[in-house]
Amino acid sequence: MRYRFGENDQFDYEARLALGAVWQHGADAGEVLTAASDAADGGAEQWFASWTALARRVHEQAGKSAAGGHRVSARDGFLRAAGYFGTAMVAVDACAGPRARLREVFGEHRACFDRFAEAWDPPAERVSIPYEGMSLPGYLISPPGRTEPLPTVIVNNGSDGPISGAWTLLGAPAVARGCRALLFDGPGQQTMLFDHGVTFRPDWEKVVTPVVDFLTARPDVDARRVVLAGISQAGYWVPRALAFEHRIAAAVADPGVVSVAESWWRMLGPELRALFDSGDRAMFDRVIVEGLGSDPALAAVWRWRAKPYGIPSPFDLLTEVGTYDVTAVAGRITTPLLITDPEGEQFWPGASQRLYDALPGPKELVRFTAAEGAQLHCEPLGRALFEQRVFDWLDTRLACAGPRED
Structure with a gap:
């Protein structure tokens, strides 16, 4: 596909991700x-001005729909506004x-996402969720008309994406x-980071x-x-x-990551890696600063990218990021x-294999290609195809697990 949303690689990717959210009314x-x-x-x-202006306009329209009793229009409007605010935040550090x-x-x-969640x-x-003397905030969202015990998907966000994504x-x-x-929101993510200052940890179990x-x-x-x-x-x-928590019936990694630090060293290059080593x-x-x-x-x-780790020294930061490596425990995974x-995976090429x-x-291992329009990190423009392949696999696995026996 021969198109770009500007010369900035990150902004180009974020625009694709926003466009892909159309599939789910986002x-x-x-x-x-x-x-x-x-x-x-x-x-x-x-970038920040354009997306915040759009988000506020859509938010205002959603509020008018809500005031008029138009629940579906309000719900979808609040979700779109939340997503656009999330897109704006990508540029905030510049x-x-x-x-x-x-x-x-x-x-x-978050106010927009809360209104969306209320309108669902x-x-x-x-x-x-109780967590080490504090709690992790979350949303449990259900299909309409279902009160019985259901399969439940824990959605684990990434390093900096909004909850709307x-x-x-x-x-x-x-x-x-x-x-x-x-x-x-886990440690280092959204509310836990911005409101409570709780940073990432490598032992995610x-x-x-x-x-x-x-x-x-x-x-x-x-x-079950x-x-x-x-x-x-x-x-x-x-x-x-998964290497430590074995009550999970099935799991998805989009994409696979072996060592988080690989994405950092792709950005920094071999000379800086040699200096670090x-x-x-x-x-x-001194060189990094x-x-x-x-x-x-x-x-x-x-x-x-450094914000969720809370470590000011570049050397100490990359030392910490280097501990986010699954190599030593991958052999324990049975789920x-x-x-x-x-x-075209741009952050961890080859890591999925x-x-x-x-x-x-x-x-x-499920491949997504440029010929299908589903290339790049997290398949931003291939969401229908992603859902079809990934959730068909999950449906089969959950059927094998069987319902809970009460």
Whole structure:
């Protein structure tokens, strides 16, 4: 497909992701194309302004629909507005006053998603999942008219995506197929990071196990048919959790990730890797800081990607990221795991195949190609095809697991 939404690779990708959300009512094609066109090659400030203006306009329209009793129009409008605010946030670290802007726009984003969740039929349940003396916030969303124990998909978000994206990418197709979907913010994600300062951790089983405990204690969840599905960096977190948490009936990693640090070193290159490997912390930090100071665009990407780790020293940050590696525990995974392998994967190329090869248990590698229009990280424009292949596989696996015996 010969098209681009501007010269900025990240903005081009985000526009594709927004356009793909049309499939699950998370965007409107005309709105996305107009905003992307207005923002094309205008820099971060223009990107932020275009998408926030669109989000606020759609939010206002959704409010009028709600006031008039038009539930479906309001529901879909609030979801679109939430997604557009999420798209705007991608540029916040390259704008002036990023902290204040993030605080303002993130609040608007979550308020819109809350209104969407309330307008769902039945209204989504706001949940608090006990976690190490605090709680993880989430939404349990169900198909209409179903009160019996149902298969439930735990939607594991990635490193920086909005919860509206987790819904359109994984939650909505799960609910459409008769499952409940649990969306939640884990350490380093959204509310846990922005409101509570809780950062990422590599031992994600310590996150997933409390989530599974919470779900399996509920009478409306079929404990024998709980699914763990993750997008983007959750392609590491899902297999890491599966190595220790064995109550999951089936799982999805979109895509597979063996070592999170690989995406960082692709950005930094071999010379900086050699300097890092030398162990000269002071020199490495100095070179990185100087390099970021001379390249504002790269500095913005660094700040956005580093934020969830909460580690100021580049050397210490990359040392920590290096611990996010599933190699040593992949042999413990026995849960059936489907791994996507999109052509042109730009962050972890080749990792899906390597993860697949390392798994000893039931596994499936599903490729998505440019010829199908489903290439790139998380198949942004191939959502219908993704759902068909991935959820058909899940349906088969859940049927094998059988319903809960009460």
